[in-house]
Amino acid sequence: GAGVSQTPSNKVTEKGKYVELRCDPISGHTALYWYRQSLGQGPEFLIYFQGTGAADDSGLPNDRFFAVRPEGSVSTLKIQRTERGDSAVYLCATARLAGGNEQFFGPGTRLTVL
Amino acid sequence: QKEVEQDPGPLSVPEGAIVSLNCTYSNSAFQYFMWYRQYSRKGPELLMYTYSSGNKEDGRFTAQVDKSSKYISLFIRDSQPSDSATYLCAMIGGYSGAGSYQLTFGKGTKLSVIP
Numbered sequence: 001g002a003g004v005s006q007t008p009s010n011k012v013t014e015k016g017k018y019v020e021l022r023c024d025p026i027s028g029h030t031a032l033y034w035y036r037q038s039l040g041q042g043p044e045f046l047i048y049f050q051g052t053g054a055a056d057d058s059g060l061p062n063d064r065f066f067a068v069r070p071e072g073s074v075s076t077l078k079i080q081r082t083e084r085g086d087s088a089v090y091l092c093a094t095a096r097l098a099g100g101n102e103q104f105f106g107p108g109t110r111l112t113v114l
Numbered sequence: 115q116k117e118v119e120q121d122p123g124p125l126s127v128p129e130g131a132i133v134s135l136n137c138t139y140s141n142s143a144f145q146y147f148m149w150y151r152q153y154s155r156k157g158p159e160l161l162m163y164t165y166s167s168g169n170k171e172d173g174r175f176t177a178q179v180d181k182s183s184k185y186i187s188l189f190i191r192d193s194q195p196s197d198s199a200t201y202l203c204a205m206i207g208g209y210s211g212a213g214s215y216q217l218t219f220g221k222g223t224k225l226s227v228i229p
Binding site for chain 1: 118120122146148150155156157158159160163202204206215216217218219220221222
């Protein structure tokens, strides 16, 4: 595809439920990032993948958050036991190379936890 | 104090005006500087990317970096209603052990260009 795609575009869930958010990167991009953007704030880093491995997960807020990229392409962000404070837009960005400074963002998944 | 400070606005200007958007930062390790534009309910779109101090021009957009003052700017000439969006500054530090090159963003400035 031409750009980064994310599904679903919107997700409404109840407190305590489990959710999965998907990111399809630009073809050939090896670096993949997840960010979280709360209302009125800039995106904040969550986790970085280089290929299949999570090279930097220092931004994950707690162990309820987990992400995978099993084949080095599509990535899934998983949130267990969701809380109302998890409500935000979750953005995926990819870059052509490791250390590639030009990151291209997807449209995001808007998560609402009721 | 956050690593990157950006006035959230909102900023409202008439069509054709020159717009000046600014960010300050505290981490001297930041080496790469970007400006992203974000329309409502869309992902950020990369506008400008600079490495060194100085100016970089691309059409109606000029990015300025002053590393000695830890201050970056984006100028938009002949602003158009289609420029109405939130503008986010973002920075990347030097190589870290994890080598992640993650972006650190400002809050974003909401700009409205009035016809």
